[in-house]
Amino acid sequence: MAYSEKVIDHYQNPKNVGTLDKNSKNVGTGLVGAPECGDVMRLQIEVDDATGMITDAKFKTFGCGSAIASSSLATEWLKGKSIDQALTVDNMDFVEELNLPPVKIHCSVLAEDAIKAAINDYRVKNGMDSIKFEESVVH
Amino acid sequence: MLKLPIYLDNNATTPMDPRVLEVMTPYFLEHFGNAASRNHPFGWQAEEAVDYAREQVAKLIGADPKEIIFTSGATEGDNLAIKGVYEMYASKGNHIITATTEHKAVLDTCKHIEKTGGEVTYLQVKPDGLIDLKELEAAIRPTTILIAIMYANNEIGTVQPIREISAIAKKHGVLLFTDAVQAVGKVPVDVNKDGIDLMAFTAHKMYGPKGVGALYVRRKNPRVKVTAQMDGGGHERGMRSGTLNVPGIVGFGKACELCMQDMEEDTKRISILRDKLETELMKLEEAYINGSTEHRLPHVTNISFKHVEGEGLLMGFNKNIALSSGSACTSASLEPSYVLKALGLGDDLAHSSLRFGLGRFTNEEQIDYTIKAISETVLKLRDMSPLWEMYKEGIDLSKIEWAAH
Numbered sequence: 159m160a161y162s163e164k165v166i167d168h169y170q171n172p173k174n175v176g177t178l179d180k181n182s183k184n185v186g187t188g189l190v191g192a193p194e195c196g197d198v199m200r201l202q203i204e205v206d207d208a209t210g211m212i213t214d215a216k217f218k219t220f221g222c223g224s225a226i227a228s229s230s231l232a233t234e235w236l237k238g239k240s241i242d243q244a245l246t247v248d249n250m251d252f253v254e255e256l257n258l259p260p261v262k263i264h265c266s267v268l269a270e271d272a273i274k275a276a277i278n279d280y281r282v283k284n285g286m287d288s289i290k291f292e293e294s295v296v297h
Numbered sequence: 298m299l300k301l302p303i304y305l306d307n308n309a310t311t312p313m314d315p316r317v318l319e320v321m322t323p324y325f326l327e328h329f330g331n332a333a334s335r336n337h338p339f340g341w342q343a344e345e346a347v348d349y350a351r352e353q354v355a356k357l358i359g360a361d362p363k364e365i366i367f368t369s370g371a372t373e374g375d376n377l378a379i380k381g382v383y384e385m386y387a388s389k390g391n392h393i394i395t396a397t398t399e400h401k402a403v404l405d406t407c408k409h410i411e412k413t414g415g416e417v418t419y420l421q422v423k424p425d426g427l428i429d430l431k432e433l434e435a436a437i438r439p440t441t442i443l444i445a446i447m448y449a450n451n452e453i454g455t456v457q458p459i460r461e462i463s464a465i466a467k468k469h470g471v472l473l474f475t476d477a478v479q480a481v482g483k484v485p486v487d488v489n490k491d492g493i494d495l496m497a498f499t500a501h502k503m504y505g506p507k508g509v510g511a512l513y514v515r516r517k518n519p520r521v522k523v524t525a526q527m528d529g530g531g532h533e534r535g536m537r538s539g540t541l542n543v544p545g546i547v548g549f550g551k552a553c554e555l556c557m558q559d560m561e562e563d564t565k566r567i568s569i570l571r572d573k574l575e576t577e578l579m580k581l582e583e584a585y586i587n588g589s590t591e592h593r594l595p596h597v598t599n600i601s602f603k604h605v606e607g608e609g610l611l612m613g614f615n616k617n618i619a620l621s622s623g624s625a626c627t628s629a630s631l632e633p634s635y636v637l638k639a640l641g642l643g644d645d646l647a648h649s650s651l652r653f654g655l656g657r658f659t660n661e662e663q664i665d666y667t668i669k670a671i672s673e674t675v676l677k678l679r680d681m682s683p684l685w686e687m688y689k690e691g692i693d694l695s696k697i698e699w700a701a702h
Contacts, residue, residue, distance in 0.1 A: 193699065
């Protein structure tokens with residue numbers, strides 16, 4: 159199976175690999191997937207309390223090229239967005255942007271889940287309720 | 298000079314040896330006859346060429362030429378042996394013993410037999426990939442007609458104790474079939490010394506052409522028969538109808554002759570390269586060799602790099618190095634390798650494995666390049682892996698409740 163050029167580019171030059179301080183009140187961490195399924199994504203966002211804007215995003219991913227590319231792209235998209243805007247990111251956005259084949263759609267779902275998990279972690283840390291999301295279809 | 302890409306997937310298929318192609322060519326062009334045409338020189342030439350190839354093939358495995366049935370490859374050989382014995386010996390019993398690490402061509406044939414009323418025992422393997430001989434013997438019933446155990450495994454290269462297995466089979470009057478695709482031409486295989494009754498193998502894993510293989514069927518002590526699985530002109534002593542693939546068979550014969558002639562030297566050279574590759578890659582932290590290192594083919598190694606996913610790893614160099622992975626992502630099923638799982642490996646390690654199959658045309662320069670490329674990619678991906686970070690922080694990953702999906 160051939161990868162799209164965008165997947166290859168993200169794989170070769172991943173954006174925003176790294177770790178934010180998970181204990182910081184301003185940082186939300188989402189850890190999704192499982193080692194036995196072959197992919198684990200950790201997505202972190204740093205939020206400006208005053209504006210509700212995402213000022214920084216980092217990822218680390220164990221997985222195939224499409225999983226790495228999806229998480230790298232997620233960090234790019236999240237930076238500079240408000241939390242509300244971030245919540246509108248849909249897995250199909252990843253599929254379209256990265257040209258993912260059907261067998262790799264679960265990577266995009268995982269990226270969407272990671273965003274939601276990171277946002278919820280930030281909300282809970284800051285005394286807000288976590289948002290209940292509908293079950294992802296693909297999982 | 299190093300030529301890219303490098304081919305290290307010789308367990309999937311081997312390149313043809315140019316010496317093989319050379320002898321095949323005339324049989325596509327001027328000697329195109331049908332080996333079954335008895336009335337003219339075109340047929341005679343073809344038949345003569347097939348007879349000669351049959352001798353070359355038989356010689357490599359210590360058989361009589363009459364015991365060689367040409368097939369389209371090992372999948373057909375596996376089917377013909379297992380279904381053919383099952384049907385031929387139906388009055389004696391309906392039970393077959395095999396193992397969970399067999400090739401799909403054997404496992405799926407056994408599943409087919411179960412659907413038609415046969416009984417099959419699937420032996421588990423030990424963590425090193427070898428079957429337990431006591432378990433094998435205990436599984437034998439009065440209705441057992443066949444033991445089907447592969448000579449060497451395609452994913453991990455583990456070589457089963459065929460002589461001990463055949464001794465058990467003989468003691469209980471059960472036939473032994475072995476899928477020897479990965480072993481023939483690479484290690485000495487002798488159907489008499491090894492006590493094999495039926496054996497499937499194929500040309501394209503030993504520097505011959507694709508689309509031609511053979512089933513060895515013993516003619517003496519005991520005389521074994523299989524029921525044909527295709528109806529037709531009664532070729533190959535009635536066991537396999539169909540016009541013979543003369544150029545393919547000629548190439549197969551030559552490939553066998555070359556393997557016999559070069560085996561000792563090839564093995565010596567290739568195993569040194571395999572050992573170098575393995576030793577250097579094992580210098581990486583948290584790297585594990587899968588399967589027995591003692592009972593193993595000389596050109597194969599299978600290594601898991603923990604906390605790095607196999608397909609992601611391959612992507613780091615698969616433009617330049619051809620390899621395969623036990624990762625789920627390389628298949629449509631999303632299930633990691635059933636062979637690695639049968640060894641008791643966790644799914645995480647199975648996802649993290651690479652299979653290396655070296656061959657006659659592998660050289661040291663290629664191995665050096667491969668060691669460097671893989672080491673660099675493993676390190677790069679570990680820097681990117683949340684599991685590696687957690688492992689380094691001393692977090693027990695097995696204690697985490699993962700949201701399995």
